Amino acid sequence: MKTKRILTIVKMELLRVLRDPVVLVFTVLLVPLLILIFGLTMGSNYGWHSEYTIFEIMLPGFLTYACLMTIYDVAASVAGERALGIQRRINTTPLTSAEYILSQLISYTIKPLIQLFLGFGVALIVGYRPLATAAGYLLVIVFLVLLTFCSVGFGLITAHFAKSAGAAGGLAFIFIVPQQIFATFIPPVFIGADSFKWIFPSFYATEGLGYIFAGSSLTDLYLWMILGILFAISIVIYVIGILVYEKNKNK
């Protein structure tokens, strides 16, 4: 395992986010912008809840939505690299599968941290004041990183079915939109629509973040239970994604 190879891939992944305008907008800028708009317009609107503003209820969902956009990022980049023959070329270099997977683990741990930093930073600017503790914030990072890995898995699965980056980007929304509508920042429009939100991984992250930001005790069993469920789902989806990727990487 060579650190130089791993860091080379990580650097390339981060440069892609910065230099590809579509990826930059979707994965980095969109959510802070949404937070800014909703923060300014709904930051003092209590709507249907007596204790929390609409914005306070929506914020955890905004942060998890940013992670969901990783599905688009991964699907488009993997399908694009495959179409360009980059994956085949990389596979003729001494880079090992273990080095590649580790580099992906590092990249997709850094990316949600950037998303959290930007999104949460904007939320603080527009006046959001959560009740979380330092340990709570660490747990927030764990929730977001797990959801990001789950999204990487969905992205790899999506790339399997797409022949080009454009097609993969479009297909990615099959996994993004239902999770966005039923288990991120959008309040349920139809009565009973939120009764099946538990089937979406983003629900567990959104729920966890909501609990932490509301100042719930970190010893609350429910919090650890949803973290455990998200962990299990993420592992399964990520492993399926990696297996699908390994099967198709030379095509």
Next chain:
Amino acid sequence: MKASINKKYANSNSIEVKDLKKHFTGKRGLEDVKAVDGVSFQVENGEVFGILGPNGAGKSTIVNILTGISSPTEGTAIVGGFNVKTELKQIKKVISMCPQEPSVYKFLTGFENIQFFGNLHLMSKKEIMGRSEELLKMLGLYEARKRKTKGYSGGMLRQLSLIIALINEPDILFLDEPTVGMDPRARRKVWEFLGSIKKQNKTILLTTHYIEEAEALCDRVAIIDYGKLIAIGPPQKLIEEHEVNNLEEVFLKITGRRILEGI
């Protein structure tokens, strides 16, 4: 330290292929496809060996097997003294491949792409700088090295792809249709460039469907059709043996078809 070919084979052939087969299972009731069907040949150290044939003949499949991208159904393939089935890790240290597609990142500059692949070969920054400068100047891409490849023409992308394949100074270089899609001028430039690489005693295996390319560059060629080897030898010798004017006519005489018919 730079990896080298297996010492056991240092004075022998760079590539040895024996009865190589690659069959793809037919889907939805279709027959199995015999992409490579019992091909055998050797490539000597420092030789430029061409695999010539029409599209779909099995040329790229052979390169894919020799570079570890796909595994053979049957047969033996030795590259740099290492077996492709069991010693792929060692093979990857002594080879480099230039695929048919441009295979570069569009959001990186020309130099960043070279650096990326140089780093995967664990080259130092100094080595990458020195080697890339030399190669970029040789192919006339030096001025464009700081531009993102998104703005490169098709010919420039192919040339950059070739530079990337050479950055690690491989002992054995695989070129899959290296000049496909290039205009005649750019193609000639690449031929001149490959001629200079040949002088460095590198072993080059290239696939092509351009007769002129095979005749200009290769010490020997293997003509492939429907996955089978139908002729092998130095271009001039094959032409003389078949009493024709060029390799296209050699192919025509053996198969009754033209190489470019299927393109």
